[in-house]
Amino acid sequence: MKKIAVNDKEIALLEAAGRLFARRGYSETSMRDIAQESGMAVGSIYLHYRNKESLLSALYRYGSSLLLARITTRLEGKKDALSRLAAYIQESILFSLENPDFFLILFVDFRRRELERPEPLVFSSFRHYVELGRQILREGTEKGLFSIPKHSDLILGIISFWVGVVLIKILKPSPEASPEETVQEIFAMIEASLIKGLLKPQNSRRKS
Amino acid sequence: MKKIAVNDKEIALLEAAGRLFARRGYSETSMRDIAQESGMAVGSIYLHYRNKESLLSALYRYGSSLLLARITTRLEGKKDALSRLAAYIQESILFSLENPDFFLILFVDFRRRELERPEPLVFSSFRHYVELGRQILREGTEKGLFSIPKHSDLILGIISFWVGVVLIKILKPSPEASPEETVQEIFAMIEASLIKGLLKPQNSRRKS
Amino acid sequence: MKKIAVNDKEIALLEAAGRLFARRGYSETSMRDIAQESGMAVGSIYLHYRNKESLLSALYRYGSSLLLARITTRLEGKKDALSRLAAYIQESILFSLENPDFFLILFVDFRRRELERPEPLVFSSFRHYVELGRQILREGTEKGLFSIPKHSDLILGIISFWVGVVLIKILKPSPEASPEETVQEIFAMIEASLIKGLLKPQNSRRKS
Amino acid sequence: MKKIAVNDKEIALLEAAGRLFARRGYSETSMRDIAQESGMAVGSIYLHYRNKESLLSALYRYGSSLLLARITTRLEGKKDALSRLAAYIQESILFSLENPDFFLILFVDFRRRELERPEPLVFSSFRHYVELGRQILREGTEKGLFSIPKHSDLILGIISFWVGVVLIKILKPSPEASPEETVQEIFAMIEASLIKGLLKPQNSRRKS
DNA sequence: GATGAATGAGCCTTCATTCAT
DNA sequence: AATGAATGAAGGCTCATTCAT
Numbered sequence: 001m002k003k004i005a006v007n008d009k010e011i012a013l014l015e016a017a018g019r020l021f022a023r024r025g026y027s028e029t030s031m032r033d034i035a036q037e038s039g040m041a042v043g044s045i046y047l048h049y050r051n052k053e054s055l056l057s058a059l060y061r062y063g064s065s066l067l068l069a070r071i072t073t074r075l076e077g078k079k080d081a082l083s084r085l086a087a088y089i090q091e092s093i094l095f096s097l098e099n100p101d102f103f104l105i106l107f108v109d110f111r112r113r114e115l116e117r118p119e120p121l122v123f124s125s126f127r128h129y130v131e132l133g134r135q136i137l138r139e140g141t142e143k144g145l146f147s148i149p150k151h152s153d154l155i156l157g158i159i160s161f162w163v164g165v166v167l168i169k170i171l172k173p174s175p176e177a178s179p180e181e182t183v184q185e186i187f188a189m190i191e192a193s194l195i196k197g198l199l200k201p202q203n204s205r206r207k208s
Numbered sequence: 209m210k211k212i213a214v215n216d217k218e219i220a221l222l223e224a225a226g227r228l229f230a231r232r233g234y235s236e237t238s239m240r241d242i243a244q245e246s247g248m249a250v251g252s253i254y255l256h257y258r259n260k261e262s263l264l265s266a267l268y269r270y271g272s273s274l275l276l277a278r279i280t281t282r283l284e285g286k287k288d289a290l291s292r293l294a295a296y297i298q299e300s301i302l303f304s305l306e307n308p309d310f311f312l313i314l315f316v317d318f319r320r321r322e323l324e325r326p327e328p329l330v331f332s333s334f335r336h337y338v339e340l341g342r343q344i345l346r347e348g349t350e351k352g353l354f355s356i357p358k359h360s361d362l363i364l365g366i367i368s369f370w371v372g373v374v375l376i377k378i379l380k381p382s383p384e385a386s387p388e389e390t391v392q393e394i395f396a397m398i399e400a401s402l403i404k405g406l407l408k409p410q411n412s413r414r415k416s
Numbered sequence: 417m418k419k420i421a422v423n424d425k426e427i428a429l430l431e432a433a434g435r436l437f438a439r440r441g442y443s444e445t446s447m448r449d450i451a452q453e454s455g456m457a458v459g460s461i462y463l464h465y466r467n468k469e470s471l472l473s474a475l476y477r478y479g480s481s482l483l484l485a486r487i488t489t490r491l492e493g494k495k496d497a498l499s500r501l502a503a504y505i506q507e508s509i510l511f512s513l514e515n516p517d518f519f520l521i522l523f524v525d526f527r528r529r530e531l532e533r534p535e536p537l538v539f540s541s542f543r544h545y546v547e548l549g550r551q552i553l554r555e556g557t558e559k560g561l562f563s564i565p566k567h568s569d570l571i572l573g574i575i576s577f578w579v580g581v582v583l584i585k586i587l588k589p590s591p592e593a594s595p596e597e598t599v600q601e602i603f604a605m606i607e608a609s610l611i612k613g614l615l616k617p618q619n620s621r622r623k624s
Numbered sequence: 625m626k627k628i629a630v631n632d633k634e635i636a637l638l639e640a641a642g643r644l645f646a647r648r649g650y651s652e653t654s655m656r657d658i659a660q661e662s663g664m665a666v667g668s669i670y671l672h673y674r675n676k677e678s679l680l681s682a683l684y685r686y687g688s689s690l691l692l693a694r695i696t697t698r699l700e701g702k703k704d705a706l707s708r709l710a711a712y713i714q715e716s717i718l719f720s721l722e723n724p725d726f727f728l729i730l731f732v733d734f735r736r737r738e739l740e741r742p743e744p745l746v747f748s749s750f751r752h753y754v755e756l757g758r759q760i761l762r763e764g765t766e767k768g769l770f771s772i773p774k775h776s777d778l779i780l781g782i783i784s785f786w787v788g789v790v791l792i793k794i795l796k797p798s799p800e801a802s803p804e805e806t807v808q809e810i811f812a813m814i815e816a817s818l819i820k821g822l823l824k825p826q827n828s829r830r831k832s
Numbered sequence: 833g834a835t836g837a838a839t840g841a842g843c844c845t846t847c848a849t850t851c852a853t
Numbered sequence: 854a855a856t857g858a859a860t861g862a863a864g865g866c867t868c869a870t871t872c873a874t
Contacts, residue, residue, distance in 0.1 A: 024324060111316070240863095254865095254866070259865075456834085457834060457836060463834075468870090520736075572788045572791075573786065578781070581780055604775075609778065614817050654844080664860090
């Protein structure tokens, strides 16, 4: 497995690239832009990354590892599947609102890009993230908490659901709402629709 | 309002561009590629579209008008909100599986692009499509069929949900499944989660 | 010798081209511009002129024949060299002020273009024009009126002199002055410098 | 004020561009041509000049500063207006014969271009050059040496005069004549016509 | 004759990448 | 290690010219 980010230079580079790729798009961002944004020289980028594309995939790895670390921390000690699912979703949304650049790159661009080059990008962290969600659903089902349709793609639907809503929030942010408030607002919607639908009748009284 | 597509040439152009934009992405597709794919000369493209960007936005208009036409037809005569919602979703998925290029451009690229240039692209058809879904939800709520959280962004979540799942299906199509079967598979999942969650208890007997 | 202009279409074409070439320059004017300005279709231009370049050289011929015709008329009946020289210069300036487009093309662009392609452009009329001036000077010298340095390029200097001044007038026209007044103003300057210098002492009392 | 030319690269570029613009014209010269002529790569031109147009205007500045430097040097120490005028004209002609490319660009193209875009090109040096001539005339008049028609455009006429003659010499150079000889030939003509006309009677004894 | 859609060479410019310092 | 000047392929677009109607 490739390294993710080692030193200050690389982190500066990844964050600069993240900012620019998210705002303007990958193709519309030049290596010179990234150099400028990161305060380095163009040539120096190539000391760290083979080329533009490998900078992008390092960015995928970096972003998903950050996300995964936060989720993992949030999940620690949570036992029951429902609160684990809530934590998983809420922390994802919070991370996205706090890091809209990574959100766009991980949840919007990356999936698009997978289509263009079906060879699996080095991408274990994000796959790990999805797998984590899938496993929470599986646990909840096994414990009789959820009544889940057999389909293992459900987690992708759930992720896409909040991604779609978060996208709108980032597009038109309400200036007065804090990230935490927005998370609650979005999660309430998910609870009242998706999660409500997934719960077995007797569990319908739960709150996160 | 701008024209959508008039003659054979323009349809050939839009379909060629759609194929390439969907597969390689907008920036990675050159006008020369489009000319070649459509069997025309480069210069001829400019007889129909002012520049590359306006070809893209014509493509948005074209794709969403095709989608909207199919949905509208499918909805005709359907009265109750549940079967209207089902028709809306099912036809969207079917259209997407049958026209993966338009799907990618309309449901994946477009939203990304909105972020980069917040001026509303000339795009009434897609907006119309979303509004149609929103209205079905509203009707169902008013008739006491759904118990919908007040949030008007719910429709975006629902759309994103199936989009996320369809994306996977297009990424890794199961070779033996027909589009219709895949629609059923995906819709069953939506029914068992999202729609189930939205229905008021007394309405839990389904139609399709 | 090639034809100059035969029918209405060609005159319209030449005048349109003259207007545009003078204002924007030859390379910056497209055949489509000319078609539009002349009210014809692009393809139709090629019924009259082999290509863009031959339209330009027809324009040279046309413009210089117009100029030459006016000069010739003005010179009719004038006997003495001084009034012939005055008429020659004054009519040239008047023509230029009245037809700034032709002026620019004949006196500014053409000479520049000669440098680029030293093969003599079909250009008898303009050469004829210069030769006419040269001959007036020669006559005046032979008759003892002028004391002219032997150099036969003097006429080119004289022409260039007024061209330089007219250029400024066209660049920054004084709105209230009529062409005739401007001619007088410029010619007075020429008289007080160039012509005064050319006259033999005993003739210094002449006026045009 | 913008820089004029700093290093070898830029001088090579300006001279290559000068050569080509003078010979073929601005629009007929491609950036590739310039790159080839200067021995650089196309992209490298853009390290020094923002675009083709700004290369042209740098060329104007460069050429006129060269000219102006020579004139200024030649004028040093010259006191009386007549010899200053002679030096001004002679050095201009010499410069033009020695640098026909700059001559064409500065004295022929530039004035044409002013017409197309009346916004004053950054061009102080050339304006400075004209102003210098105008001032010499003014001095001579104030000192009672010249009898000058009041018109301040006279200097433009004088400049145009020799420009017109030099143009012919460059068009058809006499192979055996040195630049210095040609200067003398042309200046003699100017002396015998223009300057003779300008001098007050009592001053008709010449200096050179 | 008259039209204007169609063509594709060629233009200016950008930018990922290399490499001498 | 770090720099940024240099490179040249490739992109979007224009336009003189042709030709089917």
